[in-house]
Amino acid sequence: MTDATTALRYTAFADAPGGGNPAGIVLDASLLGDAEMQAIAAEIGFAETAFITEQSVRGDDRRVRVRYFSPLAEVPFCGHATVATAVALAHRDGPGDFVFETSVGPVTITTATADGEVTASFTSVEPSIEPFGEGILEALLGLLSTSLDRLDPTYPPRVSFAGNRHPVLVFAERSEFDSFTFDPDAMRELMHEQGWTGTVTTVFPTGAAEFDSRNIFPVGEITEDPATGSAAAAFGAYLRVLGLVDAPTEIEITQGSHIGRPSRLLVHIPATGGIVVTGTATPIA
Structure with missing residues (x-):
């Protein structure tokens, strides 16, 4: 068995x-x-x-x-x-x-x-994005002890879907991105209420086509995900739908350094259709 x-x-x-x-x-x-x-x-x-x-x-x-x-x-x-x-x-x-x-x-x-x-x-499956429901963005920002004016105005907050629904927040300052904290139980409750089956995806741009990401995922003893393929696809969709990249193009996402598990995800954003995410995998001894 x-x-x-x-x-x-x-x-x-x-x-x-x-x-x-x-x-x-x-x-x-x-x-x-x-x-x-x-x-x-x-x-x-x-x-x-x-x-x-x-x-x-x-x-x-x-x-x-x-x-x-x-x-x-x-x-x-x-x-x-x-x-x-x-x-x-x-x-x-x-x-x-x-x-x-x-x-x-x-x-x-x-x-x-x-x-x-x-x-x-x-x-990924065909992606889409949607605005936050009334009061939901404010609730999420409150759980992160941050506010709308600390987000990058170039990247408006949205909920993006490419297999799972991921709220996407892009920070304006590296220090804010690095230092936010949250209550896992309260975050889990909000995610459950909103049907966010993926992570809460927070991002900081580090280059023209490079982004660092922290993905909140409070399940069991886990609070932050070190590498999230569905979030990478959702973020690629977010960039394309909002016209923030000229598709087709490629971006690179780093993740996991905040929890000691550095990761790298390569994302191909075609002009139409699903988003392509590439990475390696190796057996754990």
Whole structure:
């Protein structure tokens, strides 16, 4: 019987030894029920664990059905666990294209080997953005002990979707971005109320096409996510929809340095369609 001891453990998007975002992976969860998957995810304790619940969809063994669980609940989509799972499948079955059937729709992942390292690029579902509901932005800023005048006016606050809904806040000053704090319980309650199944994505521009990001994700003992593929896709969508980049283009996002797990995500923003996020993943010894 599959349990947490037989699950694979990979880290995705690492930018240095000890970096990246760890994910659990169960390559065959076809016999597991919801409660069993939830229990395994809780025991592993990573931000998310991916479960392949169907090994071959419509007779195609490169098309699998995947579900994602945090330690507390099922989540619709998880970028770093998608990258990690695709790399694990490439290690087992060889590099190439995979399609993950997820609760938000099919996600295509291309894996390739270069210099002995496997990379994975996933293309998000069709993205969109929306304004904050009345009073919600003020509530979020209050939880971060900050205010609207401390955000960069070039980048208006929005909620962006590319598989999960991520509120996006871009700070004007590095010091404010580096130093904000929050109450995890209060933040978790607001995120649950608003259906923000991804992270609260905070950003500081560090170059013409470079951004540093902190992603709030208070689940269990975790409060901040070290590398968030779905947030990277959502931020790419945010930039395109608001006309803040000339698509097609590429940006680079660093993340995780505030919690000692440096990570790097490469984001391709096409003129139309899903956003492409690329990274590496390696087994955790």
